Amino acid sequence: MRTPAATVDTLVFDLFGVLISFDNELVYARLAAHCESPKQALTRLTGLMARTEIITGQRTLVEIHQELVDTHGMTLGFSAFQSAWLEPYHGPMLGMPDLVADLSARYRLVLLSNIDGYYWPVVRGSQPELEHFEAQFLSFELGLAKPDAEIFRQVCERSQTRPERCYFVDDTRANVDAALALGFRTHWFRGLTGLIADLGALGLV
Numbered sequence: 001m002r003t004p005a006a007t008v009d010t011l012v013f014d015l016f017g018v019l020i021s022f023d024n025e026l027v028y029a030r031l032a033a034h035c036e037s038p039k040q041a042l043t044r045l046t047g048l049m050a051r052t053e054i055i056t057g058q059r060t061l062v063e064i065h066q067e068l069v070d071t072h073g074m075t076l077g078f079s080a081f082q083s084a085w086l087e088p089y090h091g092p093m094l095g096m097p098d099l100v101a102d103l104s105a106r107y108r109l110v111l112l113s114n115i116d117g118y119y120w121p122v123v124r125g126s127q128p129e130l131e132h133f134e135a136q137f138l139s140f141e142l143g144l145a146k147p148d149a150e151i152f153r154q155v156c157e158r159s160q161t162r163p164e165r166c167y168f169v170d171d172t173r174a175n176v177d178a179a180l181a182l183g184f185r186t187h188w189f190r191g192l193t194g195l196i197a198d199l200g201a202l203g204l205v
Helices: 024-032 038-045 061-072 078-086 096-104 120-124 128-132 149-159 173-181 192-201
Strands: 010-013 020-022 090-092 108-113 135-138 166-170 185-188
Touching: 024 038, 024 078, 038 061, 061 078, 096 108, 096 128, 096 192, 108 149, 108 166, 135 149, 149 166, 149 173, 166 173, 173 185, 185 192
Parallel strands: 010 108, 010 166, 108 135, 166 185
Antiparallel strands: 020 090
């Protein structure tokens, strides 16, 4: 049995794959359909939305659009491209809104997400459970992205807490390992049932 986490006061949640479900492939398919060689473009576009320079705000949508025009012969004009980028590709994670509401009554909740500044308003406007979060640390605003250790240090510094007082939940193993190395208590999210069980084992619920 794991050691109880009596000193934990801050729960840090990832967004995509934890608080909400998502499918980036929907976006890649939308874009690839308008490229010179859709099949080849679909393969090469995989991972586009998670590129560090995009989620840290170093590249604009105008620049990304031009890259796809130059590299893949994309025929979409910028307005149509922007609409395809912003069309929702996420949905609610079953059971998470209720869990978040319950936890917010006992802990400080913090969001830590790798996300671009263009899609963030789409998510924010569709997920009322985000209102339970005291702070939202977003990669495009910080200019940093997980698993960079500095982004976790920023969370602690700005939240005026210490790693050992934080419980971090993420569905990407590299991010979990990075937080663990800094002293965070962590959970590798594979589903709601496992998270609730881990919270219970630590005496957090």
